[in-house]
Amino acid sequence: MELRQLKVFVAVADESSFTRAAARLNMVQSAVSVAVRNLEKQLGVRLLERTTHHVDLTQAGRLFLPEARRTLAAAQEARHLVEQLHDGLRGEIRLGLVQAPKQMVVHPAHLVARFRAAFPGVTVSVRSGGSVQHAEDLRRGRLDIAFVTLSSEATSGLDLYVLRSEALQLLCSADHPLAGRDQVRLAELVDEPFVETPTTWGNRLASDAAFARLGLSRRVEYEIGDVSGFISFVQQGLGIALAPMSFIGHDEGLRAVPLGPDAPSLSVSLAVPADQTVSTPTKALLQAAREMHEAAKNEAAKSEPAKPGSQSAES
Incomplete structure (x- = not known):
């Protein structure tokens, strides 16, 4: 089983089409079909049901898809770790944006600017949209991390870091x-x-x-x-x-x-997939957000007036 075969299978599953998957991967359609057939032959099961106009996952395909994603993510993570040791952190982060509150502590633009200054070798591509679509794109591997304004009940399959509620x-x-x-x-x-x-x-x-x-x-x-x-x-x-x-x-x-x-109530959170390996650059971006959030909370605590009758630690 080759990583290339897994990548092709995931693309076909995401796009529900061999034609669109080929365009996404910059491959000819025949090569995409061969890669999937060889993968099915090695596994001994049929992963996809092909019709004239559509492609659906079989039950085996639905079970195999998250494992394929995890394997690809783990391979990417290993590659990033080697690159980090050799020549600094590199890679790409696909970040989902919602329209941010004006008083957002971790504002998306500030976060990306700080992160890019620290890790110039990482490209951050952004996509604006609604929280529901971002949540679905995270689950399907189309985004790596996203700002969302959803309750925990609406974000199954995701891990949330709450920034404001x-x-x-x-x-x-x-x-x-x-x-x-x-x-x-x-x-x-x-x-x-x-x-x-x-x-x-x-x-x-x-x-x-x-x-x-x-x-x-x-x-x-x-x-x-x-x-x-x-x-x-x-x-x-x-x-x-x-x-x-x-x-x-x-x-x-x-x-x-x-x-x-x-x-x-409304919570603004950073969300990452719960059932997939989070890449090293994504982890670094999430850590930068945490640091900004903690620094803002500490600064706000310092600026709060002392309660009557309280004593400072230095008194």
Whole structure:
């Protein structure tokens, strides 16, 4: 069994097509077909069901696919380790980005800049999108690491490093009838028009789940996949929204009203696949994020005023 055969099999499984797999691997289609047939012959099982227009995994193929990924990842990891010892860390990281909160402690751009300064031999390619798609791409090996805004229940098969978690609040225009309230409950909002993010965004998933838990339905009037557009529609009084304060900052001309005990929360995390070997460059990027996160937390703790009656360690 050769690594090249495993790489070809994984590509065909990912693309559900010999033609697309050949294009992805820069190979002729006949060579892709031969590599898969030889692999099946060596294993003594059929891994793929071929039809005229589609390719599906057999039961054996579905069982073999994660093992093939792990083997390829382990080989890549070994290669990276040798390169690191010889000439510094090298490789590529495929990083998934979501629209980051304004007050994000580990901001993606800052993280990539710090990492590239420390490891110039590693290329970081980025892909923007929704958290649901990023989670699926991580599971299928299309991304190495990604920022996601999902609850742990929605990220099976992934390991999460939580960077920030906070409750959602009601956002409305300054002249909205609810703008002066100290608190509102979700049940009071069902007749309001909502401005929302796409269904693949963590913010939307958290909001939808909160209403579903209470058996409530609401009317989403506008669905906007851009933070600035999302904010402007609320500012203009076209609807209300649910979002964390870090999503919008404090100077947007909006009113933020805390929700009651049924308020949903949103976590921003870095996610990596749980069932695959994480590459050395990816581990280094995750470690850089951890260091930035810890440094920010320590700095915030130092800047907090001392509680009355407390003594410093030096007193």
